[in-house]
Amino acid sequence: MVVHDSVCRSATDGGKELGAMEALDALMRPGATACHECAAAEILIPALELGKGYG
Secondary structure (H helix, E strand, O other): OEEOOOOOOOOOOOOOOOOHHHHHHHHOOOOOEEOOOOOHHHHHHHHHHHHOOOO
């Protein structure tokens, strides 16, 4: 699974739109990655790092 920003040109049709918390939850799943072609990795990966230790 690849998580994209809502305006990502690399995203394919058929995906589900997620809120920020849902996107972070999705990224915590084994094998999930954030797209590096859009802002998803730039925004979501640091957010995951900030949240470590709070669960």
